[in-house]
Amino acid sequence: MRKNPFKQKKRLTRILRLLRRLRPAELPVTHRHNHVQLFPEGPQFFEALLSAIRSAQHTLLLEYYTIHDDQTGRELAAALTAAVRRGVKVQLIYDYIGCVDTTYYYFDNLAIQGVDLLPFNKPSFKRGLYWFDKRDHRKMTIVDDQLAFLGGFNIGDEYSGRAEGNRRFRDMGFSISGDAVSELVAIFNATKQLEHDEPVKPLLIRKPHRYDKAAGHASVVIISGGPRQRRSYIREAFQVNIASAAEEILIATPYFVPGPRIIRSMLRAARRGVRVRLLLPARSDVRLVLLLGRSSYGTLLKGGVEIYELDREILHAKVMLIDAERTVIGSANLDQRSFHRNYEINCVVDNVEFGGQIRELLQREIGAARRVRLDVHEQRGLLTRAMERVVSLFAWFL
Secondary structure, eight states: OOOOHHHHHHHHHHHHHHHHHHOOSSOOOEEEEEEEEEEOSHHHHHHHHHHHHHTOSSEEEEEESOBOSSHHHHHHHHHHHHHHHTTOEEEEEEETTTTTTSOHHHHHHHHHTTOEEEEETOOOTTTHHHHHTOEEOOEEEEETTTEEEEESOOBSHHHHTOSOGGGOEEOOEEEEEETTHHHHHHHHHHHHHHHTTOOOOOOOOOOOSSOOTTSOSEEEEEEEEOTTSSSOHHHHHHHHHHHHOSSEEEEEOSSOOOHHHHHHHHHHHHHTTOEEEEEEESSOSSHHHHHHHHTTHHHHHHTTOEEEEEOSSEEOOOEEEETTTEEEEESOOSSHHHHHTEEEEEEEEEOHHHHHHHHHHHHHHHHTSEEOOHHHHTTOOHHHHHHHHHHHTTGGGO
């Protein structure tokens, strides 16, 4: 991709203007010495994850929205119990609602084996109905405070590639080793304090005493989102990075309810000559969200945004690539739930090599997807349009 020096120069001005308007309470920390590895398929990700767990020597910290009691879930359980037996301290936070279909015996057995379990947001009348709507949507494993696995993968056969055909999810994950892992450890500990109703202390991010040349050269910013924040840092990270684009924006997300601010940011980018492409699902495990997402297609298509729908598998990857060099990737979807009511972890990875891998992968997926045409989209029936309007009334809750 050729760079336009004039647009690159204007990009900094746009970022500074947007940052002044947003006025974040505190600037995020940029961790400059990291090695980041992409796992574009489920089998690769889970092979690396389980291998790292089996080699852990001191601590394992896990935080997941969904863990299924299937072959993949049982492999994880076996690896965790083996780690406990060799003296590793294992702590697991799992979302109570996200795991509501998982058998009681699965978690009971982990507790018996010595895994320190913490169900997030277990229903309680003391917290009221408002709290019941919150979710811990993060997907994270930290090995020995040195290596972290993140991305969109929950623990289950549909993510690891074992599920059959229509049940298989198309996702991606990545690992980080280096300076950024210390902040992820601090975020995990803060979540524990929160769930135990303890005062949440300021994040204490351990800095390495000296730079390890083997760590890598990727700069990483951790974006932690949650409903206790006064503003949505997750959404603002998307906005800032969209505003910074000079040439190209590539986005893949399974649940597309971006709201007017993100839509305006995309349209502004398209108007200034940035090529904006969205990869969205043709099939979804949450059909109402799919219907709601399509209600914004007309506005985006008229504004020059390209939209593609993936039908081969159920899209579950959550990634945005800016100018083939800066990647926003993690657990957050482009929807109101991720912006305001879920606990999420996203990473902004500034690295040309990693960005090139993401671009190659997304280009391939877009090439296999169906492009949405404005004239065809406008031909959808009156019933579909009416259902979109009805569902839009509940957009905040989806």
